[in-house]
Amino acid sequence: MNSNRLVLLVLLSALAAQAQIKHIEMRVEGMT
Amino acid sequence: MKQHLGRQSGVQQVEVSLLNGKVDITPKEDGQIEPAQLLKVTYDSGVSVAEMDVTAGGKIVRDSSGTLTLEVKPNQAFEIVPNEMSHALESLAGTETRVTLRGQLYQKPPGTKKVAPTLPLKLTVSEVQKQE
Numbered sequence: 001m002n003s004n005r006l007v008l009l010v011l012l013s014a015l016a017a018q019a020q021i022k023h024i025e026m027r028v029e030g031m032t
Numbered sequence: 033m034k035q036h037l038g039r040q041s042g043v044q045q046v047e048v049s050l051l052n053g054k055v056d057i058t059p060k061e062d063g064q065i066e067p068a069q070l071l072k073v074t075y076d077s078g079v080s081v082a083e084m085d086v087t088a089g090g091k092i093v094r095d096s097s098g099t100l101t102l103e104v105k106p107n108q109a110f111e112i113v114p115n116e117m118s119h120a121l122e123s124l125a126g127t128e129t130r131v132t133l134r135g136q137l138y139q140k141p142p143g144t145k146k147v148a149p150t151l152p153l154k155l156t157v158s159e160v161q162k163q164e
Contacts, residue, residue: 020063020104022132023087024070026055029080029140031033031048 033077040069053082063105067137071149081149084138087161092124092131100125102133102155110137110155117157124163132162 037046037057042065045058055074059065067086074081090104092112100112100122112118117135124131135157138149 020061020090021059021065021067021086021088024057024059024065024067025085026057026070026074027082027084028033028053028055028074029082031050031053031079 033074033079036073036077037070040065040073042066043070066108068149068151068153071138071153075148080140081138082140083136084153085134085158086137086155087132087134088155089130089132089162091128092121092126094125102131110153113154113156115156117160120160121157130162130164131160133157134159134161 033055034046034048037043037055042060042062043057044060045056047056047058048054049056057065057070067084071081071084088102088104088110090102090109093101093103093109095101095109095111100114100118101109102112103109112121121131121133133155135155137153137155
């Protein structure tokens with residue numbers, strides 16, 4: 001039972017990690 | 033500006049290149065980063081954002097008005113601007129397929145005048161990096 005929950009937790013964590021912002025890049029002007 | 037950005041929720045690391053005005057932002061793994069807030073903070077620090085590009089993963093969904101969106105989280109989604117790349121994503125709308133997209137979230141309007149970023153941010157897809 002506990003191992004099933006652990007597997008589920010790992011799977012959910014993996015899905016959450018895929019669905020997110022991974023990188024942001026900006027180009028700015030007027031920076032001193 | 034770097035310090036202001038670094039204090040924002042969900043920001044792991046900020047790297048600024050004074051040479052070409054490029055700012056690289058690495059999000060934390062908690063997924064709490066908010067691009068609109070980063071734009072506002074940058075604007076408030078007196079610097080003008082010319083453009084913002086993002087790489088993000090999520091599901092393609094169609095909202096109630098039929099507009100294609102990238103749902104990054106249940107409470108975070110970006111409307112996708114129709115273009116050649118977005119047409120390829122239409123068949124994925126409403127499925128459990130997860131995609132990683134790269135695209136532009138903001139571009140300063142033409143002209144030299146400093147203007148506050150307009151919301152909501154829309155994603156102009158330039159690359160489909162991964163599809164699962």
